[in-house]
Amino acid sequence: MTVVVAWSADEYGAAALAHGVAQAEQKHEDLVVVNVTRGDALVDRRYADDDEIARVTAAVKALGLEVRIAHGVVDDVAAAVVEEIRSTDATLAVVGIRHRSPVGKMLMGSVAQRIILDAPCPVLAVKPEAGTDLV
Amino acid sequence: MDLLLDGFATALTPTNLLFAVIGVLLGTAVGVLPGIGPAMTVALLLPVTYSVEPSSALIMFAGIYYGGMYGGSTTSILLNTPGESSSVVTALEGNKMAKNGRAAQALATAAIGSFIAGTIGTVLLVILAPNIADLVVKLGAPSYFAIMLLALFAVTAVLGSSKLRGFVALFLGLAIGLIGTTTGQARLTFGEAKLADGIDIVIVAVAIFAIGEALWVAAHLRRKPLDIIPVGQPWMSKSDWGRSWKPWLRGTAFGFPFGALPAGGAEVPTFLSYITERRLTKHPEEFGKGAIEGVAGPEAANNASAAGTLVPLLAIGLPTTATAAVILVAMQNYGLQPGPQFLDANPKLVWGLLASLFIANTLLLVINLPLAPVWAKLLQIPRPYLYAGILFFASLGAYSVNFDAFDLALLGVIGVLGLAMRRFGLPVLPLIIGVILGPRIEDQLTQALAISQGDVATLWSEPVAVVVYIVMALLLVGTVVAGRRAGAVQPDPENQNKQEVSA
Numbered sequence: 001m002t003v004v005v006a007w008s009a010d011e012y013g014a015a016a017l018a019h020g021v022a023q024a025e026q027k028h029e030d031l032v033v034v035n036v037t038r039g040d041a042l043v044d045r046r047y048a049d050d051d052e053i054a055r056v057t058a059a060v061k062a063l064g065l066e067v068r069i070a071h072g073v074v075d076d077v078a079a080a081v082v083e084e085i086r087s088t089d090a091t092l093a094v095v096g097i098r099h100r101s102p103v104g105k106m107l108m109g110s111v112a113q114r115i116i117l118d119a120p121c122p123v124l125a126v127k128p129e130a131g132t133d134l135v
Numbered sequence: 136m137d138l139l140l141d142g143f144a145t146a147l148t149p150t151n152l153l154f155a156v157i158g159v160l161l162g163t164a165v166g167v168l169p170g171i172g173p174a175m176t177v178a179l180l181l182p183v184t185y186s187v188e189p190s191s192a193l194i195m196f197a198g199i200y201y202g203g204m205y206g207g208s209t210t211s212i213l214l215n216t217p218g219e220s221s222s223v224v225t226a227l228e229g230n231k232m233a234k235n236g237r238a239a240q241a242l243a244t245a246a247i248g249s250f251i252a253g254t255i256g257t258v259l260l261v262i263l264a265p266n267i268a269d270l271v272v273k274l275g276a277p278s279y280f281a282i283m284l285l286a287l288f289a290v291t292a293v294l295g296s297s298k299l300r301g302f303v304a305l306f307l308g309l310a311i312g313l314i315g316t317t318t319g320q321a322r323l324t325f326g327e328a329k330l331a332d333g334i335d336i337v338i339v340a341v342a343i344f345a346i347g348e349a350l351w352v353a354a355h356l357r358r359k360p361l362d363i364i365p366v367g368q369p370w371m372s373k374s375d376w377g378r379s380w381k382p383w384l385r386g387t388a389f390g391f392p393f394g395a396l397p398a399g400g401a402e403v404p405t406f407l408s409y410i411t412e413r414r415l416t417k418h419p420e421e422f423g424k425g426a427i428e429g430v431a432g433p434e435a436a437n438n439a440s441a442a443g444t445l446v447p448l449l450a451i452g453l454p455t456t457a458t459a460a461v462i463l464v465a466m467q468n469y470g471l472q473p474g475p476q477f478l479d480a481n482p483k484l485v486w487g488l489l490a491s492l493f494i495a496n497t498l499l500l501v502i503n504l505p506l507a508p509v510w511a512k513l514l515q516i517p518r519p520y521l522y523a524g525i526l527f528f529a530s531l532g533a534y535s536v537n538f539d540a541f542d543l544a545l546l547g548v549i550g551v552l553g554l555a556m557r558r559f560g561l562p563v564l565p566l567i568i569g570v571i572l573g574p575r576i577e578d579q580l581t582q583a584l585a586i587s588q589g590d591v592a593t594l595w596s597e598p599v600a601v602v603v604y605i606v607m608a609l610l611l612v613g614t615v616v617a618g619r620r621a622g623a624v625q626p627d628p629e630n631q632n633k634q635e636v637s638a
Contacts, residue, residue: 037359038357039357039358039359039360040517040518040519041514041515041516042169042214042216042360042361042518043214043360043363044360044515047360073358073359075357
């Protein structure tokens with residue numbers, strides 16, 4: 001049994017990761033961190049580079065948790081996270097959410113929203129706050 | 136001098152100033168984005184020539200051209216992916232500098248060097264263009280024919296790794312240029328009445344640059360995002376200035392003449408500048424690890440070559456780069472024929488354009504030096520949005536030529552040709568130059584033969600023509616010898632590669 005964290009290399013991802021680690025510790029479960037990109041922009045700051053992946057892995061392992069990181073280019077980020085939840089039979093998924101204005105909702109489909117709606121397990125939606133940075 | 140001051144009066148009107156600002160902003164943006172260059176942008180904007188004053192449109196296009204040269208360096212330095220072919224060399228040292236935490240200095244030396252080279256180049260352009268035009272005006276049709284033939288030959292043979300691919304592209308272009316009934320007979324029209332007027336160059340340019348590139352990117356859409364190096368405000372220390380100013384001047388000296396010759400614009404001079412700086416540097420140990428000279432020289436060279444390109448364009452009507460070729464199309468859309476009489480016949484337009492180059496250069500320094508980090512944000516735009524916009528404007532532009540759906544079909548067909556050319560590594564420049572110069576060469580040839588009443592000897596009756604043919608012969612011999620030598624040397628790099636692989 002696992003806890004799946006949808007992690008992006010920004011403050012929202014950091015919040016999700018911090019809460020995911022806390023939940024995994026409480027429930028004594030393994031952690032799966034998903035950091036994937038559509039790869040259609042030349043630069044995607046939410047896609048972590050190898051150094052960041054190494055730092056996150058080290059930080060989580062230092063807490064005594066088993067962690068696996070799914071990292072790569074996919075067609076659809078939300079679908080990849082949901083697929084990871086299904087295949088690991090996760091008990092909990094953690095996503096970081098951001099405030100969206102009405103116009104923002106119209107223009108952009110939210111990955112977090114689709115994970116919340118499509119995931120077969122409970123989803124914990126967290127917001128960034130000061131002091132939650134794990135790494 | 137009075138003419139230039141009048142030019143500033145034209146260029147500083149609010150409308151023209153606005154177009155200059157739009158031009159440099161657009162130019163920097165497309166320069167930053169790899170795959171989208173000034174040639175494609177000017178091609179997409181060709182429809183504006185239907186409604187905008189010639190001087191305003193040309194001022195905007197020149198701004199785009201100069202801006203592209205600035206913007207390309209940002210991507211080269213921060214991403215190690217050149218934004219433009221003219222910035223390939225910049226990536227060698229620039230990205231190493233950025234990785235060592237000296238991105239700010241690299242961007243600064245690129246921007247300031249571009250400004251200095253662009254300004255010197257524009258001064259040279261202002262001095263040279265009228266004088267060359269005065270010389271060229273005395274030439275007859277046979278000399279023109281020879282000069283254009285040389286331009287076609289040089290652009291094809293000097294550039295690129297494969298001469299064969301270059302000539303394939305050139306003859307594709309010439310074949311497209313032949314379509315129509317200019318001679319009274321229908322050629323290559325396949326009985327299609329709508330081809331009788333030939334294919335509008337706007338459609339060819341938009342299809343090759345925009346559609347071809349968009350299809351090519353669509354075929355390679357998903358890739359791992361690149362690591363971009365974060366950067367603050369560009370600045371330079373005193374020692375950076377001391378190490379930069381000589382490369383700037385040497386880069387300018389390389390860039391301007393190569394831009395003015397039909398040798399394909401900025402690639403050759405930026406490379407020569409890099410080699411020279413590596414040889415002359417007092418810090419040879421830094422080369423390959425981020426030497427500021429290796430950024431300063433090539434970046435100055437590419438801007439100076441942009442200025443140099445405008446000399447043959449304005450004085451002879453001869454494009455030497457893809458962007459210059461598309462700007463020439465824009466002029467032809469206005470019914471203007473650049474050439475020796477062009478400067479005398481349209482003083483307001485030409486001097487306004489030249490004055491606007493000084494303004495564009497200053498604007499570019501102002502918007503590039505403090506805003507480089509902002510421009511780098513453009514790279515986060517998902518490319519589907521970007522290319523959807525490009526395809527939209529491409530279709531709109533092609534349709535607005537004749538308001539005929541047939542042109543859209545042509546756009547598609549030539550667009551697929553553009554994709555195939557990218558797939559098989561054919562250079563685009565010879566094709567577009569062939570399409571533009573092909574009909575004009577034929578024109579000069581028929582004119583020369585009409586005057587001489589069919590005597591072919593007229594083609595080498597003028598001294599300039601003879602000199603040009605000799606230069607062509609020398610070039611031919613040179614490329615053959617170089618090809619032989621490269622063939623003899625070739626086994627070496629292959630061995631090295633094998634060693635690298637095995638090691």
